[in-house]
Amino acid sequence: MDLDKLTWLLEGLLERTPGTRHALVLSRDGLKLCHSAGLRTDSADHLAAIAAGVQSLAHSASVEFGDGAGGVRQAMAEFYGGLLFIVEAGHGAHLAVITSAEAEPGLVGHNMNELVEQMGEYLSTPVRAATGTA
Amino acid sequence: MHSTTSESPAPEPPSGSGPPGPPSGAGPSSGARQPASDDAHPPLPATAEQALKIAVVGGFGAGKTTLVRSVSEIRPLSTEETMTRAGDGIDDTDGVEAKHSTTVAFDFGRITLDATSVLYVFGAPGQERFWFLWDRLFSGSLGAVVLVDTRRLEDSWYAIDRLEAQGTPFIVAHNDFGDTDHTLEQVRAALDLDPGVPLVRCDARVRASAKQVLIALVRHVRSLVCEGSR
Ligand SMILES: Nc1nc2c(ncn2[C@@H]2O[C@H](COP(=O)(O)OP(=O)(O)OP(=O)(O)O)[C@@H](O)[C@H]2O)c(=O)[nH]1
Ligand SMILES: [Mg+2]
Numbered sequence: 001m002d003l004d005k006l007t008w009l010l011e012g013l014l015e016r017t018p019g020t021r022h023a024l025v026l027s028r029d030g031l032k033l034c035h036s037a038g039l040r041t042d043s044a045d046h047l048a049a050i051a052a053g054v055q056s057l058a059h060s061a062s063v064e065f066g067d068g069a070g071g072v073r074q075a076m077a078e079f080y081g082g083l084l085f086i087v088e089a090g091h092g093a094h095l096a097v098i099t100s101a102e103a104e105p106g107l108v109g110h111n112m113n114e115l116v117e118q119m120g121e122y123l124s125t126p127v128r129a130a131t132g133t134a
Numbered sequence: 135m136h137s138t139t140s141e142s143p144a145p146e147p148p149s150g151s152g153p154p155g156p157p158s159g160a161g162p163s164s165g166a167r168q169p170a171s172d173d174a175h176p177p178l179p180a181t182a183e184q185a186l187k188i189a190v191v192g193g194f195g196a197g198k199t200t201l202v203r204s205v206s207e208i209r210p211l212s213t214e215e216t217m218t219r220a221g222d223g224i225d226d227t228d229g230v231e232a233k234h235s236t237t238v239a240f241d242f243g244r245i246t247l248d249a250t251s252v253l254y255v256f257g258a259p260g261q262e263r264f265w266f267l268w269d270r271l272f273s274g275s276l277g278a279v280v281l282v283d284t285r286r287l288e289d290s291w292y293a294i295d296r297l298e299a300q301g302t303p304f305i306v307a308h309n310d311f312g313d314t315d316h317t318l319e320q321v322r323a324a325l326d327l328d329p330g331v332p333l334v335r336c337d338a339r340v341r342a343s344a345k346q347v348l349i350a351l352v353r354h355v356r357s358l359v360c361e362g363s364r
Contacts (some may be wrong), residue, residue: 030238030263031220049263053239056213092218 002122003034009118010036011074017111019103021082024096025119026051033093049085051096058086072107085109089116091123184251188351189271190241191297193280193289194260195230197309197338199241201281203217204256206243213239225261229285229311236261240271245347245348253348260289268296277355278304279347281338284314287324294325303355305332305345 005082010023014036022046024035030052035044058075079085081098085108095112190198203210214235217225227233241257258264258273272278278297282290290306297304308321316324318333325335334344334350 027220028238028273029215029217029221029225029236030261031218031224033220034219045263046266050237052215053213053264053267056215056238060211060213063302092216 001033005122007034007036009115009122010034013097013111013115014038017097017099017103017108019099019101020097020108021100022047022098023122024048024051025057026094026096028052028055028092028094046107047096047098051094054084055086055088055094074112076105083108085112085114087112089119089123091120093123095119158337159330170264185254186251186256186276186347186352186355187256187274189268189275189278189302190255190257190281191268191271192258192260193283193286193293194225194236195227195233195286196260196281196289198257198260201279201309201336201338201344201347202241202243202255202340204339205245205255205348207246208244211240211242213241218263226245229283229313238264240267245345247345247349247352251352253255253352255348258293265292269302272300274300275302277351278302279351280306281309282306282321282325283309283311284316284321284324285311287321290325296326298328303351303358305334305347305351305354307338307350308333308335309338310335 006025010025013023014020022024022036022043023037024039024047025033026048027033030049032048034045035047054075054077055072058072062067062072072088075086082098082099083103083105085097085099085105087095087109095116097108097112099108179345192198196218198212199212203212215238216235217227217233221236237257239257240259243253243255243257245253245255247253256275258268258271278293280290280293281298294304294306306321306325306327308316308318318335322333332350332354334347336347338344
């Protein structure tokens with residue numbers, strides 16, 4: 001997994017999407033993998049746990065009420081002062097984005113899905129030893 | 135999908151089915167009856183008067199999810215996620231090496247104890263990064279079960295401290311992993327448990343055993359209510 005490259009991609013998402021504040025990639029069991037620079041470590045840990053829980057509950061909702069395709073496309077929460085978006089990133093990971101209240105949900109969702117496609121290859125890249133540049 | 139078994143004979147047509155409002159508010163005696171639902175769940179007896187919300191807490195891997203699954207008569211809600219490599223060094227699976235998933239939100243199940251009591255059982259997530267969810271699970275709870283694994287007793291201190299601090303009635307259940315010869319007295323001493331707190335032993339995988347734990351909790355809560363009204 002190429003975390004530097006992923007982080008760089010996350011920063012790119014924030015730059016081109018108005019109103020976005022933080023972006024984070026987490027494992028489905030609630031641990032952060034990487035995040036944008038503006039997110040403090042404690043907040044990143046917290047967001048990773050929250051997003052895993054939300055996605056898991058959304059998945060349960062899809063099992064109970066969905067059409068059987070069995071997947072969560074996107075979970076969203078709107079609160080005073082902002083929004084939280086979460087999409088599946090593949091390879092057992094999720095992508096979470098926090099925005100200000102002014103962000104445009106359609107654009108955020110679109111850009112997140114676009115990013116997920118780019119992320120795929122970096123997420124799946126096996127961890128390499130520090131010297132393993134062969 | 136809906137493999138459900140009902141403990142109670144359910145003598146009536148499902149005229150009184152439907153959950154008693156939002157789970158966090160489920161106090162005794164749910165007034166409003168909802169129309170019959172068409173799902174495959176066993177109907178609640180129409181006489182069900184006491185909807186009791188119960189929380190199951192305890193350390194990582196103590197068997198909380200297992201217990202909720204064992205007792206639930208409806209398909210349990212479970213939010214298990216496979217533990218990933220990211221958790222190496224964080225999620226300590228010593229003693230439960232077979233464990234490959236962990237609760238990332240909460241477990242939920244329902245059990246009808248008798249004609250008048252229905253328990254709504256919420257299993258908490260055990261790992262520290264999810265503890266922020268506990269307040270919500272506790273709110274409106276009549277009581278709690280603290281599940282302990284004697285190989286990791288220290289993991290249960292946090293749960294016990296929190297329940298004591300907020301004055302929620304609870305019992306402690308030693309989930310027997312077949313590992314120890316500890317007597318319950320030894321477990322009680324090791325936990326420094328108040329003599330008034332019941333301590334029982336169970337196998338969370340066995341429905342009858344898990345159910346006895348919940349019955350013990352309901353008895354304890356009732357006895358506290360009786361004492362209080364004296
Ligand atoms: N031998 C034995 N194994 C058990 C018992 N109860 C649970 N297990 C096993 O112990 C492991 C942990 O059980 P879980 O129910 O996931 O534990 P949990 O408390 O919900 O864990 P978290 O949600 O991750 O905190 C599983 O692999 C179970 O199969 C028991 O009574 N005896
Ligand atoms: Mg669990």
